[in-house]
Amino acid sequence: MKQSLFSVREFGKTFIALLVVISFAILSSSGAFAADRAKLLKPFKNLSKESANCASCHKKENPSVYQQWGNSKHYGANVGCYECHKADVNDPDVIRHKDFLISVIVSPKDCGECHNEEARQFAKSHHAKAGDILGSLDNVLAEVVEGAPTLNGHSPVNVSGCSQCHGSKVEVLPNGDLNPATWPNTGIGRINPDGSKGACNACHQRHQFSIEQVRRPEACGYCHLGPDHPQKEIYEESKHGVSFYSNVDKMALDSPKWVAGEDYEAAPTCATCHMSATTEMPITHDLGDRISWNLRAPISQKIDAKALAKGEKVKPWLLRRKDMKSVCRSCHSGTLTNNFYEQFDGVVNLYNDKFAKPGAKIMKALKENKLISKDVSFDDEVEWTWFELWHHQGRRARHGAAMQAPDFVQWEGMYEVAKTFYVELVPQVRELIAEATKEGNKAGADAVQKVLDEILASKEHKWFNGHAVKAKHIAAPK
Ligand code: HEC
Ligand code: HEC
Ligand code: HEC
Ligand code: HEC
Ligand code: HEC
Ligand code: HEC
Ligand code: HEC
Ligand code: HEC
Numbered sequence: 001m002k003q004s005l006f007s008v009r010e011f012g013k014t015f016i017a018l019l020v021v022i023s024f025a026i027l028s029s030s031g032a033f034a035a036d037r038a039k040l041l042k043p044f045k046n047l048s049k050e051s052a053n054c055a056s057c058h059k060k061e062n063p064s065v066y067q068q069w070g071n072s073k074h075y076g077a078n079v080g081c082y083e084c085h086k087a088d089v090n091d092p093d094v095i096r097h098k099d100f101l102i103s104v105i106v107s108p109k110d111c112g113e114c115h116n117e118e119a120r121q122f123a124k125s126h127h128a129k130a131g132d133i134l135g136s137l138d139n140v141l142a143e144v145v146e147g148a149p150t151l152n153g154h155s156p157v158n159v160s161g162c163s164q165c166h167g168s169k170v171e172v173l174p175n176g177d178l179n180p181a182t183w184p185n186t187g188i189g190r191i192n193p194d195g196s197k198g199a200c201n202a203c204h205q206r207h208q209f210s211i212e213q214v215r216r217p218e219a220c221g222y223c224h225l226g227p228d229h230p231q232k233e234i235y236e237e238s239k240h241g242v243s244f245y246s247n248v249d250k251m252a253l254d255s256p257k258w259v260a261g262e263d264y265e266a267a268p269t270c271a272t273c274h275m276s277a278t279t280e281m282p283i284t285h286d287l288g289d290r291i292s293w294n295l296r297a298p299i300s301q302k303i304d305a306k307a308l309a310k311g312e313k314v315k316p317w318l319l320r321r322k323d324m325k326s327v328c329r330s331c332h333s334g335t336l337t338n339n340f341y342e343q344f345d346g347v348v349n350l351y352n353d354k355f356a357k358p359g360a361k362i363m364k365a366l367k368e369n370k371l372i373s374k375d376v377s378f379d380d381e382v383e384w385t386w387f388e389l390w391h392h393q394g395r396r397a398r399h400g401a402a403m404q405a406p407d408f409v410q411w412e413g414m415y416e417v418a419k420t421f422y423v424e425l426v427p428q429v430r431e432l433i434a435e436a437t438k439e440g441n442k443a444g445a446d447a448v449q450k451v452l453d454e455i456l457a458s459k460e461h462k463w464f465n466g467h468a469v470k471a472k473h474i475a476a477p478k
Contacts, residue, residue, distance in 0.1 A: 050100060051080025057098070068207035084110060093193035095176045104178065105170065109196035118200075121285035128198040130189030131167035134158060145378050152181040163187055165223040167199065188223065212253040217244070220270045227392045229296065230412075234405040235270065243267035261330035273327050280326050290324040292317040293348055295398040298390040299356040300348050340404075347401035347409060351394055355417050358455045359386055362429055365451040369444030371432045382428040385420060393417045422464055426452070 047055070058081065059066045069075050074084075087094040087103040094101050108128075112119025122128055133139060141147075142162050147155030158168070159181050167187025171179035188202040203219045213219060221232035235241045244251065247266035255263050259277050274290060277283045284290075294303050302317040321341070328337040363386050366372045372380040378387075393416035400408025429452055436445040456465055463469040 046078045047080045048078070048082055050082035050086070051078075053098075054081035054085075054100070065207050072208045072210070074209060079114070091194055093170070093172045093176065093178065103193070105183070105192060105194075106201070107192040107194050107196045108198050108200050109192070109194050111200045112196075118285045122198055122200070123196070125286040126288050127188045127202075127286075130165075131163070131169065131187060131191050131197065132189065134162050134166050134168055140377050152179060154181040167191065167197075167202075210254075211256075211258075215251075215253050215258065215269055215271045215276070217241070217270050224270075228395055229399060230396060230408065231270070231399060231403065234400055234403045234408050237407060238404040240267050240404065244269060259330075260327065265331055268327070268331070273324065276327075278326050278330050281323060288320070289315065290320050290327065292321040292324070293398075293402075295348070295402060296395055298360055298394075299352055300398060344401045347414075348398055351397055351414070351417065354460045355421055356390060356394060358458075358461075359389060359421065359425065362425070362448070362451060362455065365448045366429065366432060369436075369447045370441060371436050371444055371448055380432075382425065382432065385424045385428060389417055389420045389425065393420060426456070426464075 055066060055069075069081070074080075082100065082102070084106045085102040085104070087101050089101055091103055093103045093105055095103065108119050108122055134142075139158060139162065142158040143149070143155050147157035149155055151159055163182075163185055165187055167190030168182050168185055169191040170185065170193055171182045172193050173179050186199040186202050188199065189197055190199045190202075191197055192199075202223075203214050205213055205219075217232060217235050224231035225233060236245070244267035250264065250266045251269075252258065252264045257263055257277075259279060260268060260272050262279065274287050275284055288303060291303055293300050294305075303320065304314050304317045307314040325337050325341070328340070363382075366382065367374045372382060377383060393413060396408050397413025397417060400406070400413050429448065433445045433449050433452075436442075436448075455461060
């Protein structure tokens with residue numbers, strides 16, 4: 001028995017070795033390896049003569065870039081290096097390169113010469129504006145608390161952290177080179193030398209610009225993950241993620257037309273819900289088009305609230321919600337869809353009313369009554385506590401409810417919110433009150449005490465003062 005098994009294995013090994021030798025002999029004698037590559041990149045018949053020039057030199061200099069481009073739809077459409085990298089003599093980041101004027105950065109303005117609808121939608125999105133806050137001292141965490149301006153005047157935390165997701169202002173040095181403190185960077189709201197905002201390649205990885213790559217959840221997961229906005233982790237543990245990863249081969253990810261319910265039905269990806277076409281809507285590159293809440297603010301408001309308060313005209317939240325529901329309806333019934341939104345709103349409203357509004361009120365009272373400093377952030381422990389409550393834990397709960405991840409709603413979300421509120425925030429406020437009384441700010445201490453007492457006497461919180469409250473849903477059935 002042992003003997004025969006051995007010989008079968010040996011035979012297998014010899015057979016494979018033989019196959020390898022034979023195929024190598026065939027391939028090398030006919031030059032098939034070389035032919036394969038050459039077939040992929042046909043002679044540059046219709047390519048502009050500038051691009052043909054770039055490509056033939058870069059084929060040697062950067063074979064990977066050349067090959068990625070060769071695998072792209074752009075290559076097939078005669079869109080070459082020069083069509084994307086060409087620059088005007090007046091562009092701030094123009095460089096003279098061999099016989100050409102080019103720039104390294106290919107901005108949304110450059111892509112928009114051919115893809116103007118995508119560029120227009122992207123330009124009006126929140127994504128395009130994501131870099132606006134980062135260069136300033138408003139970015140206290142990266143500039144001051146965690147960092148210092150030690151890299152060409154920039155904080156390394158900002159350069160390699162925040163800015164890589166949000167984008168930074170790309171600076172051009174006097175000799176035309178890009179300041180290493182600001183590039184490489186393909187953050188979603190990068191401020192480009194040509195004045196345009198954002199980077200299409202934040203999602204569309206160069207140089208293949210593959211449609212399959214960008215429809216996958218990983219394209220968004222580069223930024224949308226972690227303790228403060230774990231959309232990627234939420235998706236992975238939602239039923240949608242479970243279905244996606246078990247059915248990737250049924251997702252038609254490389255299909256030119258990609259409509260949920262027509263071209264695939266196994267699962268939605270991030271793109272499906274937030275961007276892609278349905279039978280009723282075209283693709284959108286404004287990622288806010290279908291969301292009705294702002295779930296990242298300390299207190300959630302409807303997404304159009306700020307603009308309306310400023311008198312601006314924007315797409316009303318109800319219409320955005322209607323559009324998202326139309327996505328759900330590609331695969332689900334109207335009842336499931338509507339009931340889901342009731343559950344989702346339930347979590348957001350509970351978080352807002354029970355913890356976020358009271359928490360914000362307490363923080364305001366602490367500042368106004370000088371129990372903590374008004375102008376400096378993060379110099380008082382209670383500020384860190386409050387920050388983690390809304391920025392990490394409260395967001396996780398809201399995002400979990402929006403995208404169906406029960407663990408994020410409960411254990412990573414509301415459990416942590418409640419724990420932080422009752423056993424960190426409230427005791428720290430009480431300590432600050434005691435300190436203020438001792439230090440002679442009796443009026444301030446009393447004012448904060450009053451706010452805290454009112455909150456803790458409210459029906460949601462009075463259990464904490466020793467009042468027994470029946471938990472309705474765990475009462476014994478009649
Ligand atoms: C005769 C050869 C040659 C030609 C022609 C050529 N390049 Fe280059 N290019 C190079 C070399 C060499 C480098 C440096 C490569 C490196 O550092 O790995 C370079 C670098 C670049 C860079 C990166 C520059 C940087 O500062 O990071 C870009 C972008 C680029 N080339 C685009 C082009 C485009 C577009 C064309 C055609 C308009 C072109 N090249 C034509 C040889 C060439
Ligand atoms: C569809 C547009 C497009 C085409 C076509 C294109 N590029 Fe690029 N290229 C980009 C983008 C986008 C970047 C990223 C620059 C940035 O925004 O930071 C880039 C970056 C580069 C870089 C610097 C980044 C690195 O990884 O070193 C080089 C070099 C480069 N391209 C060379 C080429 C060459 C050579 C060709 C032709 C074979 C080519 N590109 C064709 C869009 C294009
Ligand atoms: C000179 C015109 C031109 C420029 C500049 C250009 N593109 Fe394209 N792009 C095209 C054409 C043409 C096609 C269609 C190719 C096809 O369908 O065969 C295309 C296709 C695409 C696709 C779809 C790929 C697919 O598999 O369906 C994406 C994504 C894309 N481009 C992104 C970009 C980005 C991002 C930039 C800038 C970095 C850019 N393009 C710059 C002309 C251009
Ligand atoms: C891993 C990528 C990543 C890093 C690093 C990062 N952010 Fe963000 N940030 C995001 C994403 C994604 C969102 C949107 C979250 C959402 O909508 O749920 C966001 C949202 C924000 C917002 C809210 C914007 C609004 O419209 O309300 C601010 C402010 C912000 N980030 C500041 C920073 C600062 C400051 C740093 C560095 C100290 C930083 N971020 C680091 C990805 C990142
Ligand atoms: C937030 C990520 C993201 C950014 C940023 C982004 N795209 Fe896209 N883009 C996508 C996704 C996802 C798709 C695929 C949508 C689909 O097929 O349903 C897509 C599709 C496309 C297509 C193919 C459209 C079609 O009709 O098939 C083009 C062209 C394109 N993008 C160009 C751009 C340009 C130009 C920019 C910059 C102005 C840009 N994209 C920025 C995610 C992004
Ligand atoms: C390179 C980082 C990055 C990538 C990649 C990225 N995002 Fe974002 N996204 C952000 C940041 C940062 C914000 C917050 C912008 C702000 O409000 O200032 C944001 C905001 C959003 C918002 C809220 C928009 C609004 O108008 O309120 C949605 C929804 C969103 N992203 C979805 C996606 C999806 C889906 C993808 C993938 C197709 C994606 N993002 C890819 C960084 C990114
Ligand atoms: C089944 C559809 C669906 C999928 C899949 C999905 N989302 Fe969402 N997403 C939603 C809904 C619904 C909301 C809340 C909409 C509202 O506010 O009305 C939302 C909200 C968001 C927000 C807004 C958060 C804020 O702070 O306001 C971001 C960012 C986001 N999603 C990113 C992603 C990313 C990244 C992925 C993939 C990893 C993804 N989504 C997958 C449906 C989806
Ligand atoms: C491309 C198809 C598709 C789209 C679009 C889609 N879903 Fe789903 N959904 C699924 C699949 C598949 C499942 C897993 C079904 C199962 O668990 O048996 C699922 C499961 C769910 C569940 C869990 C149901 C349960 O019985 O536990 C909810 C809730 C849900 N989806 C809500 C939504 C919402 C809300 C939207 C729109 C924002 C949406 N879905 C968009 C395919 C889709």
